[in-house]
Amino acid sequence: MxxxxxxxxxxxxxxxxxxxxxxxxxxxxxxxxxxxxxxxxxxxxxxxxxxxxxxxxxxxxxxxxxxxxxxxxxxRIDVVAVREARFLREAVESDIVRLLAEAPGRADLAELDAHIDRQRAVAAGDPLEFIRADEAFHRTLAEMGGKAGIWRKVQGLKAQMDRVRVLSLSQFPVNKLIDQHAAIVAGIAAGDPARAEAATRHHLREVLSDLPQIVTANPAFFDDAPDGDEDRTVIIGGGE
Amino acid sequence: MxxxxxxxxxxxxxxxxxxxxxxxxxxxxxxxxxxxxxxxxxxxxxxxxxxxxxxxxxxxxxxxxxxxxxxxxxxRIDVVAVREARFLREAVESDIVRLLAEAPGRADLAELDAHIDRQRAVAAGDPLEFIRADEAFHRTLAEMGGKAGIWRKVQGLKAQMDRVRVLSLSQFPVNKLIDQHAAIVAGIAAGDPARAEAATRHHLREVLSDLPQIVTANPAFFDDAPDGDEDRTVIIGGGE
DNA sequence: GCTACCATACTGCCATACAAGTTATCAATC
DNA sequence: GATTGATAACTTGTATGGCAGTATGGTAGC
CATH class of the missing domain: 1.10.10.10 (Winged helix-like DNA-binding domain superfamily/Winged helix DNA-binding domain)
Structure with a gap:
């Protein structure tokens, strides 16, 4: 299987x-x-x-x-962690995109366009396939910006976020997301950092805009009071 | 031993x-x-x-x-992670403190004062002992604010931050930190959210203000290009 | 003197066996 | 029928042995 x-x-x-x-x-x-x-x-x-x-x-x-x-x-999916991950992504990726827009030669525009073409190609097919294409796009941005290291760090948290995305696959406004990707690339291509950054923030804020609906639709999947892994309550061992 | x-x-x-x-x-x-x-x-x-x-x-x-x-x-100590942890702490704790200031009955002011007394008592002794007291103070704030869950999440990242603090123990302006703690408590006691939040942000921003000096003083301890744990590069496995 | 090679002493990785705790089942008893 | 208690079938936790890969030191050959 x-x-x-x-x-x-x-x-x-x-x-x-x-x-x-x-x-x-x-x-x-x-x-x-x-x-x-x-x-x-x-x-x-x-x-x-x-x-x-x-x-x-x-x-x-x-x-x-x-x-x-x-x-x-x-x-269960930790809603708090999801929001944190989204927040962190916005902080990191908007920074990266700004960097790319400031140094035009850095970004391989042809490759970015190819990514978007691929997204359009799979938009109608398997939703999971689209998520992979989306993932590849954002990762490529990070690599071009020379921030692959930070990107990998964020990935750990992002897993929680991805779970939500899979849940919302059916009602995914895929084409809108692709247009937003294109807008980001356009901002980079134009060498307009402010525009590229704004497009990125807008994009990442919208990705989870329907989180509340998803939570109420699948209450069994989410948790409000998650239990951490182990005891980290005392970093420097108690002395008394 | x-x-x-x-x-x-x-x-x-x-x-x-x-x-x-x-x-x-x-x-x-x-x-x-x-x-x-x-x-x-x-x-x-x-x-x-x-x-x-x-x-x-x-x-x-x-x-x-x-x-x-x-x-x-x-x-080695990951400078980027240290900054991220500090940033995250500021975001979380300023929120918590604001909450406590808004609902005066929530915070046990006597307990907070006791914490500060303890800090003054150990200020001159073993620096590690002070860090523990400091840790306990901030944890108590989180617990009073009902955010113990988030607090524990942040702890994992905070370990990197604590390593830096241990390194800078000798030149620790301990009394200044305690005064800042007192200022936070005063803000809460006065029921002034803005003041309490400002005090918190000011405090947490200053904790690592001498990070650059520490890095240059102990170059062997820090790393600029850390290698992550394992491969998280592809969350949703490649399909091509 | 220098290089290539090989034996040895590590390392982390995996499989297996055993230990200890928890849950589920079911029967005996009230 | 409801409750209790023993037992069996789980679960994760730990100990041990052997494996493959890597660094290291010495040695033979040049």
């Missing part, structure tokens, strides 16, 4: 982390679903250990929560 | 995570220092497995970086 296959030569735990993360985001593993180490291990025909390590990584991203001796379950 | 002792009845891996995190923050384990699973396991007289899992957690916090088949070493 799935085509995610383990490559025995590469580190298994990290592959599993990627696979499971994707399955959670695309809602193949849905919130509150219980997943056990042995169950997943059997599915991928590996031992329990790498699965366990993947769980630890996913737990630190807030995608699953492990209850000692009781089980592991997929976390 | 150390008093951090493993409690065999509680989950070992999580205890180790806490111990090692503290040792990194307090610079007992310094940047670029190589640490191996077996070495740490021997120190705490446990098996390698929980150590390994602690490493994974610390890696996802950016405190160590594991190089497959090569070794694990303490990460």
């Amino acid at each position: 799935r085509q995610d296959q383990i490559d025995q030569t590469a580190p298994i735990a990290r592959q599993l982390t990627r696979f499971l993360r994707e399955r959670i985001i695309r809602n193949d593993l849905h919130p509150d679903q219980k997943i056990s180490e042995s169950e997943i291990a059997q599915q991928y025909d590996v031992s329990r250990q790498p699965v366990r390590e993947a769980f630890i990584r996913l737990a630190s991203e807030g995608l699953v929560s492990v209850l000692p001796q009781r089980g592991t379950r997929v976390s | 150390r008093q951090d002792q493993i409690d065999q009845t509680a989950p070992i891996a999580r205890q180790l995570t806490r111990f090692l995190r503290e040792r990194i923050i307090r610079n007992d384990l310094h940047p670029d220092q190589k640490i191996s699973e077996s070495e740490i396991a021997q120190q705490y007289d446990v098996s390698r497995q929980p150590v390994r899992e602690a490493f994974i957690r610390l890696a996802s916090e950016g405190l160590v970086s594991v190089l497959p088949q090569r070794g694990t070493r303490v990460s």
Whole structure:
């Protein structure tokens, strides 16, 4: 059914982390679903250990929560984290775009146009495919701006955001989003930092504009009082 | 030498995570220092497995970086992450303080005063002790504001910030910081949200004001191009 | 003296086995 | 029928052994 296959030569735990993360985001593993180490291990025909390590990584991203001796379950979507991720993206990406607009030679406009063409091509097809194209577009911007490092940092938080996007796939105003992408590129091409930045902020603010409706439509998927991974309450150990 | 002792009845891996995190923050384990699973396991007289899992957690916090088949070493301090953490703290805490000032009954002023008294008591002693008191103060604010959940989320990022604070301990203008704390409490007590918020922002902006000097004074501790934990470059797996 | 090579001593990674705690099941008892 | 208690079937946690890949030191060959 799935085509995610383990490559025995590469580190298994990290592959599993990627696979499971994707399955959670695309809602193949849905919130509150219980997943056990042995169950997943059997599915991928590996031992329990790498699965366990993947769980630890996913737990630190807030995608699953492990209850000692009781089980592991997929976390609900943390609305607060989603808003934070969106906020962070806006801060980072608007900065990047401004940079690109200020130094015209830096951005490969032809490549950006190609990205937009691709988005239009898949707009009518599989929504997941569009999200991938969208992802590639934004990542390319970050790379051109020389901010690939920061981009990767944001990704961890972005996973929560992507889960929401998958949920809202059906009512996705895809063409509008593509037009907004085009507007960003146009701002860069014109060498107009203010315009490019404004277009980016506008775009990212609109992406989750329908978050409240999605939450009320799928209450079981969201959580208002999420439980963190472990105890970080005291960074510098108590002395008394 | 150390008093951090493993409690065999509680989950070992999580205890180790806490111990090692503290040792990194307090610079007992310094940047670029190589640490191996077996070495740490021997120190705490446990098996390698929980150590390994602690490493994974610390890696996802950016405190160590594991190089497959090569070794694990303490990460340098990521200046970008430090700034981000400070920024996030300002956003969260100024919001919390404003909330407390708006609803006067909410904050236990006596407890806050007690915190400040404690800070003055330890101001001249062990600098680490002051950081703990400071930490407790800010955490209490978050709890009173009912934002303990968000607070814990920020903690993960804050670890990087704390490392810097430990480095700058000697030249810490401790009394000034305490006065700023008092100003925040005064704002809350007066029921003046704007004043309380301003005091908070001013305080948090000053905490790392000497970051540049610290960086130039200890260049070996900081890194400009940190390497993330693992590959998060593609959230939704490539399809082409 | 310099380079290429090989043995050795590491490293992190994975599989397996065992331990300890939690939940579910079901039967005996009131 | 409702409650209680033992037991079995889970769960995650830990310990151990062996594996493959990497750095290191020394040595043979040039």
